[in-house]
Amino acid sequence: xxxxxxxxxxxxxSFVNAQSSSAYTRYGIGDLKYSFSTxxxxxxxxxxxxxxxxxxxxxxxxxxSNFDRTKIEFxxxxxxxxxxxxxxxxxxxxxxxxGINFGFPISTDLxxxxxxGLIPFSRVSYQSKQxxxxxxxxxxxxDLIFEGKGGLSKIFxxxxxxxxFDWSLGATLDYYFGNFKYLSAIAFNNQTNFSSEYDxxxxxxxxxxxxxxxxxxxxxxxxxENISNLHFGASVNYFSKLKxxxxxxxxxxxxxxxxxxxxxYMTIPTKFNxxxxxxxxxxxxxxxxxxxxxxxxxKVFSKSSDNLQNSYKISTGFxxxxxxELSPRFWERVxxxxxxxxxxxxxxxSGIGINQYSFFGGVSLPINPDNLIDISLQYxxxxxxxxxxxxxxxxxxxxxxxxxxLWFLRFDK
Amino acid sequence: xxIKKFLFVSVLxxxxxxxxxxxxxxSDVGADLLGIDMxxxxxxxxxxxxxxxxxxxxxxxxxxxxxPRLLLGKxxxxxxxTLISFTFTLPDSIKRAIKNDSLEVLEAKGxxxxxYFFGEKNAPFDFSxxxxxxxxxxxxxxxxxxxxxxxxxxxxxxxxxxxxxxxYFTISNNIVKxxxxxxxDTSLARNRGVLLSPKxxxxxxxxxxxxxPDESKDTRINVVVRKPGEYIDxxxxxxxxxxxVVIGNNQIDSxxxxxxxxxxYNGFLSFDLSxxxxxxxxNFAQLTLTLDTLKSKLGTSYFNELNAYIITSSDSLKINExxxxxLKRVGDKFIGDISGMxxxxxxxxxxYGILIKAGRETIGLEKFMIKSSSYPVFSERPKLEIIxxxxx
Numbered sequence: 001x002x003x004x005x006x007x008x009x010x011x012x013x014s015f016v017n018a019q020s021s022s023a024y025t026r027y028g029i030g031d032l033k034y035s036f037s038t039x040x041x042x043x044x045x046x047x048x049x050x051x052x053x054x055x056x057x058x059x060x061x062x063x064x065s066n067f068d069r070t071k072i073e074f075x076x077x078x079x080x081x082x083x084x085x086x087x088x089x090x091x092x093x094x095x096x097x098x099g100i101n102f103g104f105p106i107s108t109d110l111x112x113x114x115x116x117g118l119i120p121f122s123r124v125s126y127q128s129k130q131x132x133x134x135x136x137x138x139x140x141x142x143d144l145i146f147e148g149k150g151g152l153s154k155i156f157x158x159x160x161x162x163x164x165f166d167w168s169l170g171a172t173l174d175y176y177f178g179n180f181k182y183l184s185a186i187a188f189n190n191q192t193n194f195s196s197e198y199d200x201x202x203x204x205x206x207x208x209x210x211x212x213x214x215x216x217x218x219x220x221x222x223x224x225e226n227i228s229n230l231h232f233g234a235s236v237n238y239f240s241k242l243k244x245x246x247x248x249x250x251x252x253x254x255x256x257x258x259x260x261x262x263x264x265y266m267t268i269p270t271k272f273n274x275x276x277x278x279x280x281x282x283x284x285x286x287x288x289x290x291x292x293x294x295x296x297x298x299k300v301f302s303k304s305s306d307n308l309q310n311s312y313k314i315s316t317g318f319x320x321x322x323x324x325e326l327s328p329r330f331w332e333r334v335x336x337x338x339x340x341x342x343x344x345x346x347x348x349x350s351g352i353g354i355n356q357y358s359f360f361g362g363v364s365l366p367i368n369p370d371n372l373i374d375i376s377l378q379y380x381x382x383x384x385x386x387x388x389x390x391x392x393x394x395x396x397x398x399x400x401x402x403x404x405x406l407w408f409l410r411f412d413k
Numbered sequence: 414x415x416i417k418k419f420l421f422v423s424v425l426x427x428x429x430x431x432x433x434x435x436x437x438x439x440s441d442v443g444a445d446l447l448g449i450d451m452x453x454x455x456x457x458x459x460x461x462x463x464x465x466x467x468x469x470x471x472x473x474x475x476x477x478x479x480x481p482r483l484l485l486g487k488x489x490x491x492x493x494x495t496l497i498s499f500t501f502t503l504p505d506s507i508k509r510a511i512k513n514d515s516l517e518v519l520e521a522k523g524x525x526x527x528x529y530f531f532g533e534k535n536a537p538f539d540f541s542x543x544x545x546x547x548x549x550x551x552x553x554x555x556x557x558x559x560x561x562x563x564x565x566x567x568x569x570x571x572x573x574x575x576x577x578x579x580x581y582f583t584i585s586n587n588i589v590k591x592x593x594x595x596x597x598d599t600s601l602a603r604n605r606g607v608l609l610s611p612k613x614x615x616x617x618x619x620x621x622x623x624x625x626p627d628e629s630k631d632t633r634i635n636v637v638v639r640k641p642g643e644y645i646d647x648x649x650x651x652x653x654x655x656x657x658v659v660i661g662n663n664q665i666d667s668x669x670x671x672x673x674x675x676x677x678y679n680g681f682l683s684f685d686l687s688x689x690x691x692x693x694x695x696n697f698a699q700l701t702l703t704l705d706t707l708k709s710k711l712g713t714s715y716f717n718e719l720n721a722y723i724i725t726s727s728d729s730l731k732i733n734e735x736x737x738x739x740l741k742r743v744g745d746k747f748i749g750d751i752s753g754m755x756x757x758x759x760x761x762x763x764x765y766g767i768l769i770k771a772g773r774e775t776i777g778l779e780k781f782m783i784k785s786s787s788y789p790v791f792s793e794r795p796k797l798e799i800i801x802x803x804x805x
Contacts, residue, residue, distance in 0.1 A: 023443030026450070083442050090442040128447060129439035132454075138697060138800050139454055145439070146447045184450040186802050188696065192750065196694040196802035198452055248804070252694045255756060259692035259804075349446065388445045 038374035042362020043317025044339030046289030048275025049233030061170025065111030111162030166216030315341035486618030498606025529620025683766035718772030
């Protein structure tokens with residue numbers, strides 16, 4: 001069954017349409033992807049302190065210490081955005097494959113879990129087209145087209161371990177790679193003039209590392225009644241300087257020329273994540289998370305950008321957990337969740353920071369006791385129309401398939 | 414079963430949302446934020462942007478053997494000569510008669526079909542026909558070769574008559590008889606053709622249809638022969654080889670670029686485009702040359718076009734003949750798209766300038782007087798307009 005689903009998903013990838021989103025993503029490394037798993041998306045995208053036996057946390061490797069089965073998680077998303085300027089609006093949508101994560105327990109007693117995956121880290125996607133008319137008969141009318149595509153992805157491989165007092169530590173080795181393509185083009189409306197296209201391409205690559213810590217259940221330490229699974233978690237994503245090749249090519253209808261080629265480094269600031277979660281009355285999970293990244297320190301080729309600022313995200317989530325995970329009734333095994341977040345994005349224009357407010361909802365639909373389909377929906381508002389900036393309304397639908405299987409287990413004779 | 418159905422619906426859902434992803438046509442929303450990648454369409458106008466330019470005229474003698482027109486006459490400082498050799502297709506009976514020296518030439522009347530006049534159509538015109546004594550080859554014979562041409566000083570022409578379309582002449586029977594002998598046996602007589610040389614009183618140059626195997630209007634000589642007591646026959650002398658040369662010079666005026674066919678004058682033009690830096694995309698480039706219609710001298714029919722070429726070597730003004738940029742006549746201008754030429758220069762190739770030739774440089778004697786880079790009226794100098802794009 002899993003094989004069939006894999007084939008269908010891979011087949012569906014070929015239909016994926018990549019279309020434009022926000023022009024804000026031209027700056028820095030674009031929109032940041034906070035979380036891979038759809039469950040975490042539904043809880044406000046973070047979930048740093050969640051210890052989750054079904055999903056693979058991509059934000060805190062210490063959370064893998066309670067793996068008891070082999071897990072495979074596929075995710076994809078549909079992103080729709082209405083971009084409003086002060087006098088116009090534009091709808092754009094895209095479908096993305098969010099990646100694949102794989103994990104399995106090595107030792108449940110020692111809390112050694114292993115996981116690896118390929119996931120997006122940021123996303124650039126915009127398109128704009130302006131029409132200009134020129135009284136000069138040799139120029140006439142033309143379209144100025146801007147397009148941005150690409151982003152940064154990471155391949156990670158890591159492990160977790162339990163340390164004394166039931167704390168968990170985790171670490172991953174991350175390999176970041178990406179392709180940022182910024183296109184500027186002119187298309188003339190007459191037949192005589194050749195078109196122009198300039199492509200600026202950044203190809204960063206390099207290593208990074210993530211470290212995480214997760215507390216044991218602190219309920220007994222604090223001693224609140226009706227509260228269980230009280231966890232504190234923290235993680236840090238460190239990036240080495242990513243070696244970056246930059247190529248500027250000019251392309252006309254008859255000629256392709258490499259105008260400039262540079263090789264230097266992209267500096268991505270370290271990202272810190274903190275979280276607290278607990279379960280109230282055995283059914284109601286609450287999460288509180290905070291993530292920050294000083295994007296004012298972001299540099300490409302030793303140049304920082306006036307349009308970047310330190311970013312942070314505060315989110316909270318609530319999950320209604322099933323009364324009985326083994327109930328024969330389908331709807332009694334379903335997990336419901338909602339989340340809220342406020343994000344000070346890395347973008348800043350004319351002194352105005354771009355803030356984002358998001359509402360999340362999600363559900364985990366059990367296929368059987370081990371396998372899930374997760375769905376989450378995000379509605380977010382971002383930006384402002386002040387100073388000719390953009391106001392955006394996002395709808396993001398995430399869907400992931402989570403398979404938990406008993407693999408790699410050795411049974412005593 | 415329920416699970417399978419559920420999974421199937423899920424996958425169908427995934428594929429569906431992939432397919433329904435759609436967007437409005439791109440608009441200008443967000444363009445204000447993308448100034449970082451701005452590219453601008455700019456125009457470089459040699460007449461407005463003080464681009465350095467230079468021009469001159471270059472005489473370059475070329476062989477006119479491939480021309481479909483023969484020029485003959487004299488006008489102003491130009492003298493056009495024509496060299497023709499004839500051949501026959503003879504039946505065996507005639508050949509035998511020639512060998513036996515029993516064939517008489519009674520009359521040799523030639524006709525040349527007129528297709529062009531340079532100068533007043535009714536102006537006086539006359540010419541002499543001389544027997545050529547030295548070897549010549551139409552493929553390589555040029556005006557520079559003419560001084561070394563050896564020919565007899567006896568005028569072999571008689572009874573010349575000009576109509577609007579045909580020029581008739583009679584040629585000495587003796588020379589025609591020699592051609593016939595040569596046709597049968599080259600040791601019997603010489604046939605190096607004839608030189609048609611304008612007489613000093615001529616004041617026009619006439620263009621005649623040159624040798625063309627597919628045309629019946631090239632020059633012919635009808636030769637009436639007789640074998641005494643047996644027959645009288647008419648033989649046709651066809652052109653075996655022909656070429657014109659035009660001798661003369663133009664007074665060079667630095668305010669003009671002289672471009673002339675047949676004589677032959679080419680124009681040289683150069684623009685300093687060092688302001689177009691690497692990375693510039695040339696979208697369009699147009700060259701405009703202004704013709705001085707009063708100073709130009711044109712024949713009755715001509716190809717109203719000039720051709721521009723990239724000069725690929727500075728030493729000999731070498732050009733790639735197959736890479737032609739036509740400049741079409743619009744009013745008193747010659748205008749052409751030379752985008753490829755400017756792109757060649759902006760692609761790190763050296764800019765040795767532009768060579769400009771008459772549209773058909775081996776036909777006619779048209780003299781196009783183009784206002785040069787030093788013409789006193791700035792706006793009428795050669796104008797190069799370049800539409801280009803540059804990234805900030």
